[in-house]
Amino acid sequence: MEVCTLIPGQKFEPTVLALGNFDGIHLGHQELLKDGLEKARSLKTLFSVLLFDPHPLKVLHPDRKLELITGKDEKIMLFEKFGVDKVFLLPFSLEFAETTPQEFVENILLKIGVVHVTVGFNYSFGCHGKGKPGDLEKFGEAYNFGVSVVQAQMLDDRVISSTEIRRALLNGDIDLAKSMMGRAPTIIGTVVHGDGRGRDIGFPTANIETHEDLLIPKNGVYAVTAEIDGRIYGGMMNIGIVPTFKTGQEKIIEIHFFDFHGDLYRKDLFIDIQARLRAEKKFSGVREITEQLGKDMEAAKQKLQKQNFTKFME
CATH class of the missing domain: 2.40.30.30 (Riboflavin kinase-like)
Known part of the structure; x- marks a missing residue:
């Protein structure tokens, strides 16, 4: 698996791209990765993931304790396990935080060479998270790339989420965290x-x-x-x-x-x-x-x- 830092002006071969924060790489994230991998195989392209580096909250709220479930190195290790071919690391800065949803699509996604994008139901992008999955679908129609929106994955009556796993770990509920993550x-x-x-x-x-x-x-x-x-x-x-x-x-x-x-x-x-x-x-x-x-x-x-x-x- 290749890991590369995005530099302005770079162009890459066609790829299916998974977008998200992926903290915990829980069962919901795994469903998203499975969807992206299946799409990449059907289109005979690479399957990639885009991560911001450093974490956006580290830049936007430097005094806040992040309490991440998984750090960057562990994420990369798990991505390879789940079949990802390439991880793009996109430098995040206060300047980049002002990027509009359209600029994100035109200057990042299209330059990466996306032919299909897969995201979670609650994904947001662009300045202040203004872009939503519906907006991404419209951009896909305009710029000729497909979009998959993976719906929430449930455990009993709970939506599997990084927030729920974080709460479980802080409460010492390892069994619940394991059930939502699909691993320890x-x-x-x-x-x-x-x-x-x-x-x-x-x-x-x-x-x-x-x-x-x-x-x-x-x-x-x-x-x-x-x-x-x-x-x-x-x-x-x-x-x-x-x-x-x-x-x-x-x-x-x-x-x-x-x-x-x-x-x-x-x-x-x-x-x-x-x-x-x-x-x-x-x-x-x-x-x-x-x-x-x-x-x-x-x-x-x-x-x-x-x-x-x-x-x-x-």
């Missing part, structure tokens, strides 16, 4: 040095430093899996302020991997969150916390075994 939500970060406390009490942990724009689920203990050096390991993760040992409010992410022996320092890890085990607690001392960690480990292993991760417990 992830935490991506780099292993950094901690204070060594976990090793001292028999549960060595990897401390994870995440990108500041990514959403961190509700404080608590979770069963997780992660690929390390080509092998999947199960583990348990604590998200919180570690009240037994600290008095501050800084959120810390620590993971104890089962049966892993080695140095993870400076490694980048993709951690799949499989289940929430319990809320974060304050303990009376080391003995009480080590007893609870032993219970957490057994609970995490049981959760992973029930979800067919038995082979990761070896």
